[in-house]
Amino acid sequence: MRATKITILLVLALSMSACSMFRSKKETIDTMPIDRLYANAHESLEHSDYAAAEKAYERLIARFPSGEINEQSQIELAYAQYKDNKPDDAYSTINRFIKTFPTHKHADYAYYLRGLINFDRTAGFIERYLSRSDSASTRRDQGFNLTAFDDFSQLTRRYPNSAYATDARQRMIFLRNQLAQFEINVAEYYLRTKSYIASADRAQYVIEHYQQSPQTADALAILTRSYLALDRKPLADQTRQVLALNYPDHPYLTDPEWPHHPSIWRKAIPFSGHH
Numbered sequence: 001m002r003a004t005k006i007t008i009l010l011v012l013a014l015s016m017s018a019c020s021m022f023r024s025k026k027e028t029i030d031t032m033p034i035d036r037l038y039a040n041a042h043e044s045l046e047h048s049d050y051a052a053a054e055k056a057y058e059r060l061i062a063r064f065p066s067g068e069i070n071e072q073s074q075i076e077l078a079y080a081q082y083k084d085n086k087p088d089d090a091y092s093t094i095n096r097f098i099k100t101f102p103t104h105k106h107a108d109y110a111y112y113l114r115g116l117i118n119f120d121r122t123a124g125f126i127e128r129y130l131s132r133s134d135s136a137s138t139r140r141d142q143g144f145n146l147t148a149f150d151d152f153s154q155l156t157r158r159y160p161n162s163a164y165a166t167d168a169r170q171r172m173i174f175l176r177n178q179l180a181q182f183e184i185n186v187a188e189y190y191l192r193t194k195s196y197i198a199s200a201d202r203a204q205y206v207i208e209h210y211q212q213s214p215q216t217a218d219a220l221a222i223l224t225r226s227y228l229a230l231d232r233k234p235l236a237d238q239t240r241q242v243l244a245l246n247y248p249d250h251p252y253l254t255d256p257e258w259p260h261h262p263s264i265w266r267k268a269i270p271f272s273g274h275h
Helices: 002-026 034-046 050-063 068-083 087-100 107-120 125-131 135-158 165-192 196-209 215-229 233-246
Strands: none
Touching: 034 050, 034 068, 050 068, 068 087, 068 107, 087 107, 107 135, 107 165, 135 165, 165 196, 165 215, 196 215, 215 233
C-alpha cells in the first residue's frame, strides 16, 4: 500500500511538472497574465535588455489598458526607451503619462525623467556651435536646455520635498550656467567680428536673465567693451564700475583687450551628477 501511494505521488509530481513545462513553453507575452508579464518586463529592464523590456511593456500596456500595473509600466517603458537611446520615444511616453495622470503618486519621478531625457539631449551642443557645421542642431539643442530647465523647475516647484528635487536643482544651476555661457559665446563672437550692437545686446541679456551665473562678470566686461567701441563712454564707465564693485578680480579690469582667446573656443564643463 505504501509503495502504491509513493507511486501515485510520483506520477502526480511528474504530471504537474510536465504541465508546468508545457505551459512555460507555450506561454508568451501575448498569453502571460499581467503579473508574470510585468515581472518579465521588469527583469529585462534590470538586466539592461532594453529592447526586450520595451517589447514586453508595450504588449502589457496594449493588453491591459488600465490599472496600477499599466501605469507603472508606462513609467518603466519611458525609462527603458531613455536608456535605449530613444529620446523621442521616451519623451513621448513620459509626456503622455504626465498629461494622463497629473496627480499620480510617482508624478515627481515622471517630471524628473522628462527633464533627464531633455538634459541628455543637450550634450555636445556647444561643440556643434564651435564647429558651426549645424546651426539648426545648435538651436534645437539650446531649446532642449531650456526645456530641461523648465522640467526640473516644475518638479522642484510642485514637489519641493521630492527625493529627486535636490538633483534637479543642481541640474538647473548647471543648465542656467550653460545657457548663460552660450549667450557669452555668441556675444564674444560678435565682439570679435566688430558687431558691437549685437555683442552689447547679448551681454545685456545675460545680465538681465542670468544674474546669479558666473558668466555675469564676463557679460559686464563685454558690455563695457561694446559701449566703448560704440563711443558711449558714460555707459561704459558706469558698467565698468559695476564690474569692479562686484567682480574686482576680473581680468578685464587689468587687461582692456580681454578676451584675447574668447570663450567661444572653450568647451563646456560636463555635468558631474549621476542618474
